[in-house]
Amino acid sequence: MRVVVVGGSGHIGTFLVPRLVRAGHEVINISRGVRGAYLDAPEWEQVRRVVADRQREDEEGTFGDRVAGLAPDVVVDLVCFTLDSATALVDSLRGRAGHLLHCGSIWRHGPSHHGPISETSGTAPVGEYGIQKDRIARMLKEETASGGLVTTSLHPGHIVGPGWPPIGPLGNLDPAVWHALSAGHPLRIPGIGAELMHHVHADDVAHAFEQAVAHRDTAAGEDFNIVAPTALNVRGYAHAAAGWFGQTASLEPVSWEEFGRTTTPEHAATSWEHLYRSHCISIGKAKALLGFAPRYEPGPAVLESVRWLIEHDELEVARPLVV
Secondary structure: OEEEEEOOOOHHHHHHHHHHHHOOOEEEEEEOOOOOOOOOOHHHHHOEEEEOOHHHHHHHOOHHHHHHOOOOOEEEEOOOOOHHHHHHHHHHHOOOOOEEEEEOOHHHOOOOOOOOEOOOOOOOOOOHHHHHHHHHHHHHHHHHHOOOOOEEEEEEOEEEOOOOOOOOOOOOOOHHHHHHHHHOOEEEEEOOOOOEEOEEEHHHHHHHHHHHHHOHHHHOOEEEEEOOOOOEEHHHHHHHHHHHOOOOOEEEEEOHHHHHHOOOHHHHHHHHHHHOOOOOEOOHHHHHHHOOOOOOOHHHHHHHHHHHHHHOOOOOOOOOOOO
């Protein structure tokens, strides 16, 4: 099939595009610039590249027609963030493409009341990002149920992999956290460290999309959570990460107010956004209907990312990895 991937040079596309080529599909990648994927692969030589500014073309009302004009059998949309943008693409593809797959987020679920959270058991989303992702997923289900375009939405957790920083043990991107853990220094944590984060390796997300493409009839009109088999809480994550450097984590629980005084407003806000949701997500539906079989537990997935950052001088740590 001809598969058009929108945003295929990013985290998921780095692994998905080569997978689709190996599966025998003709692949066209639409991206905003000419930056390459995070990891090189020979399959990219067979990929047609199209440069487009989606935001501008969405404003002009032309992006959907650009995608439809490529005559795709399948469209994989990895960079859609608003209901208006998603609706415009659906309107353009209706009757002109066989399957639209959308990348959502587990933030379509609000703060957890119980776990694991299924596709239908989460609380209402909070924050504009999660609200928009939830609205998109609901619109897509209604589109397919009404006899329109065949759609599927997949909702990854916190995506990790080689080439970019992972969401760290405190739920933020502060590199000082890794230095403290690698040095064996005390690390202040907000609360008692029981809050959960649910990561997923980018290649496991790519695997899920590949399975949804291959099983169109089963995936039609469905939404799927896509995460690692287990989740990490703050203290477990911190102890595992310190161990990668041969250290033992020394954790000091503090109030959120005190935590905010020990870091930047940006890092404190990011920590709050991740930790107060405290997500532990079920992948039972994706396993049953798509044959989703993630290879990575969250710890090894994050370790792969940290190792890459250290080897490429993008993360300063006090001691080398011992694993």
